[in-house]
Amino acid sequence: xxxxxxxxxxxxxxxxxxxxxxxxxxxxxxxxxxxxxxxxxxxxxxxxxxxxxxxxxxxxxxxxxxxxxxxxxxxxxxxxxxxxxxxxxxxxxxxxxxxxxxxxxxxxxxxxxxxxxxxxxxxxxxxxxxxxxxxxxxxxxxxxxxxxxxxxxxxxxxxxxxxxxxxxxxxxxxxxxxxxxxxxxxxxxxxxxxxxxxxxxxxxxxxxxxxxxxxxxxxxxxxxxxxxxxxxxxxxxxxxxxxxxxxxxxxxxxxxxxxxxxxxxxxxxxxxxxxxxxxxxxxxxxxxxxxxxxxxxxxxxxxxxxxxxxxxxxxxxxxxxxxxxxxxxxxxxxxxxxxxxxxxxxxxxxxxxxxxxxxxxxxxxxx
Numbered sequence: 001x002x003x004x005x006x007x008x009x010x011x012x013x014x015x016x017x018x019x020x021x022x023x024x025x026x027x028x029x030x031x032x033x034x035x036x037x038x039x040x041x042x043x044x045x046x047x048x049x050x051x052x053x054x055x056x057x058x059x060x061x062x063x064x065x066x067x068x069x070x071x072x073x074x075x076x077x078x079x080x081x082x083x084x085x086x087x088x089x090x091x092x093x094x095x096x097x098x099x100x101x102x103x104x105x106x107x108x109x110x111x112x113x114x115x116x117x118x119x120x121x122x123x124x125x126x127x128x129x130x131x132x133x134x135x136x137x138x139x140x141x142x143x144x145x146x147x148x149x150x151x152x153x154x155x156x157x158x159x160x161x162x163x164x165x166x167x168x169x170x171x172x173x174x175x176x177x178x179x180x181x182x183x184x185x186x187x188x189x190x191x192x193x194x195x196x197x198x199x200x201x202x203x204x205x206x207x208x209x210x211x212x213x214x215x216x217x218x219x220x221x222x223x224x225x226x227x228x229x230x231x232x233x234x235x236x237x238x239x240x241x242x243x244x245x246x247x248x249x250x251x252x253x254x255x256x257x258x259x260x261x262x263x264x265x266x267x268x269x270x271x272x273x274x275x276x277x278x279x280x281x282x283x284x285x286x287x288x289x290x291x292x293x294x295x296x297x298x299x300x301x302x303x304x305x306x307x308x309x310x311x312x313x314x315x316x317x318x319x320x321x322x323x324x325x326x327x328x329x330x331x332x333x334x335x336x337x338x339x340x341x342x343x344x345x346x347x348x349x350x351x352x353x354x355x356x357x358x359x360x361x362x363x364x365x366x367x
Contacts (some may be wrong), residue, residue: 024121026083035117138262139238247312
């Protein structure tokens with residue numbers, strides 16, 4: 001009987017192979033599965049690499065052995081693939097962010113890491129994946145880490161304050177009355193100044209616990225203030241005019257800069273930034289019905305930051321209040337007017353983060 005063995009694929013670039021190749025990567029915590037395809041979609045090879053700096057160099061060298069590499073489709077560029085994305089960008093390779101494959105396609109074709117890596121490369125070739133990934137190598141990434149640490153510290157401080165007040169509710173009346181009427185800062189300072197006692201019993205345990213919680217709150221407050229100062233410094237370094245905008249503070253500016261990333265030029269227009277923030281209307285027309293619906297996608301933290309800016313302007317800015325009143329008089333609800341304001345603020349923030357580049361005008365030559 002004739003042999004049913006399938007021909008092996010070429011493992012390296014040959015003279016007949018096209019010059020351009022595309023890399024697809026399915027990222028994981030400890031290893032990345034890579035696939036190389038030609039510009040016509042022919043799969044050349046797949047291989048797994050550990051998530052180390054040396055392995056990143058080996059991956060890139062292996063991919064370039066098949067031809068000229070200019071684009072790479074990478075899954076999870078904000079988590080497991082972040083380090084690989086930074087390395088590829090430093091080597092002048094354009095990284096395209098690839099979402100997970102369609103579930104219907106996955107059910108038909110099956111699921112392996114090699115299939116997902118090849119699907120990432122095909123998504124780049126077909127144009128299904130076209131968004132340039134964040135580089136995560138500048139001030140925006142610094143702000144993201146500081147903001148993450150500040151968020152957890154703020155949550156822990158709120159929890160500690162609630163625990164301190166809960167203990168006071170059930171504490172001995174004499175202890176509770178000695179602290180009645182104090183503001184939060186004075187209450188925390190008073191509890192933190194108590195000395196450690198050798199007594200036992202519920203009253204002594206309450207005093208000791210209040211002292212520990214008060215000192216924890218003070219430490220977390222110092223940590224939050226330090227992170228806020230570092231965030232403000234980083235914002236001033238990359239977008240000095242952002243904090244000058246009405247209603248924009250360090251927290252809201254940080255959320256918006258994180259959404260824009262360290263390479264905001266990857267967004268083709270302010271409409272792209274509005275879509276990232278979830279403030280662009282979505283078409284929902286059918287037949288004779290022409291309408292748009294609310295966009296529930298996008299980065300919800302930046303969407304919340306825009307809403308916070310709107311609340312500040314509605315309270316203090318007369319132009320914003322006049323705009324809302326005019327919109328309401330035209331038949332829109334207050335919510336719809338606020339949504340319109342979000343879109344305007346997103347355009348203003350985008351122009352601040354990514355100002356238009358001025359082209360140099362050469363003087364006309366004189367005859």
